[in-house]
Amino acid sequence: MSLFDYTLRELQEKLHSKEISVTDLVEESYKRIEEVDEEVQAFITLNKEAAKAKAAELDQERGSANAELFGLPIGVKDNIVTKGLRTTAGSQFLSNFEDPLYDATVVNKLNDAKSVTIGKLNMDEFAMGSSNENSSYAAARNPWNTDYVPGGSSGGSAAAVAAGEVPYSLGSDTGGSIRQPAAYCGVVGLKPTYGRVSRFGLIAFASSLDQIGPITRNVEDNAFLLETIAGHDKMDSTSADVDVPKYTESLTGDVKGLKIGVPKEYLAEGVAPEVKEAVQAALNEYEKMGATWEEVSLPHSKYALSTYYLLSSSEASANLARFDGVRYGNRAEDAESMLDMFKRSRAEGFGDEVKRRIMLGTFALSSGYYDAYYKKAQQVRTLIKNDFEKVFEDYDVIVGPTTPTPAFKVGDKVDDPMTMYANDILTIPVNLAGVPGISIPCGFSAEGLPIGLQIIGKHFDEATVYRAAHAFEQATDYHKQRPSLGGARS
């Protein structure tokens, strides 16, 4: 068995009692990376020397120190800026961005909590994608079957945890980028309420939708990590000044009387029969535990995909204007003029999906089209948000599948943007409404690929989401299954 089969709390106890050292944990991580990462490709950049030095340093304090994440090795998605550690956002454009000047607020918090950063995790370029195939580096693979995608955009973050390379990681979620790969890789991933976690130092894709969140092997670890990274930050004026509860204290195992709404749109046509069955089995489990569920409706769900692509691409077209080849990143050679330099630096540095979305966004914001596309999408966003508010008047959580199907094969959808986008149809509405959502393992397909259950809560009510997720986890053992990659694990 791997050290990472223990929970984060158990690992800390072992560190505290000196049964293991921080160096043991860090070595375990790099050993596993050495064994499997050539196949999984979860990491873009490793932080080996610095991590080992930090482990040795922390081992001196072991037993006395009492920081939240003391000595625990973590992987960080590569769109989260790390001072002095290369940060590429999965893009060729930033392949030479070796020396970022500051740490993102979440990284500062991890450092204050004394965790050890193992490396930077693979992702679709600038977080645009659902399969990791848009990474400018070798695409990450699904540890359950490496012919399949790990999902995206936080594919590396989910795959690394599933493959036992790190016990936990950070991802980011704009339209499902934490929950979808967590579902595909059989791990636990939470997108917090918009504003719950600071976005300072997150390379912006769509600023009104982006959130950083934890990916872990179990719900308790996830709650534990969110406690550390959540909270108001004066460096991000969109972060909310709302108290951060002790999420781990909400894990009571008790869901008696919990009112679950199940949107009929989330079990409609297009959702695979085996996914529907797994969700139905989960609802039966909740009933056994004393919760109740009823069918509800989120009537504007079918408009979420269009709304999302118009809004997120519009925001991206503005956010990605900063990549101009002047201050950092790619610079085209022998440019004739400044304009020529901008255009060719960007054309060389960006992949096709990023170009497509920048152009879509530029079009939607351009003179003559703004009202028809951008403003219209903002209005429909209001309708989608109202759908959720209405259901939450009568229900505590909303439950459904995370994705319509389990993971698909590498190469299957890469040529057709619209089919690729459809993977996110059940996660996107959650970002548009700004509410929190988690994906937890709830079964396996006939092919042995994980299926994810999505639990959605009210604004800033991660505690109830965690309570519901944890109770299900206690009643089942899906989260204890491990992929057999690189030698079977006990």
Place this chain on the structure above:
Amino acid sequence: MSRISKEEVKHVANLARLAITDEEATTFTKQLDDIITYAEQLNELDTTGVEPTTHVLDLKNVMRKDEPKKWITQDDALKNAPDKQDGQFKVPSVLE
């Protein structure tokens, strides 16, 4: 009927400061047209009088004092620059 022409794609690419070849413009026109055509489903909805959502939380403008503070040094700022000279970012000629 196509929603976006190849000429418009070239125009948009120019606005977005992206160099694209004629061949790329053809591919992007088809793909963008598919996406925009799909997105026109939003017109099924009557949104008269619906307030647009720009931000999901009930946040108003967050103000702070405009005060100088220490952030990064000039050397730091230039550290990742593709080209620099005499403490400044160097770029090709701005004027034609």
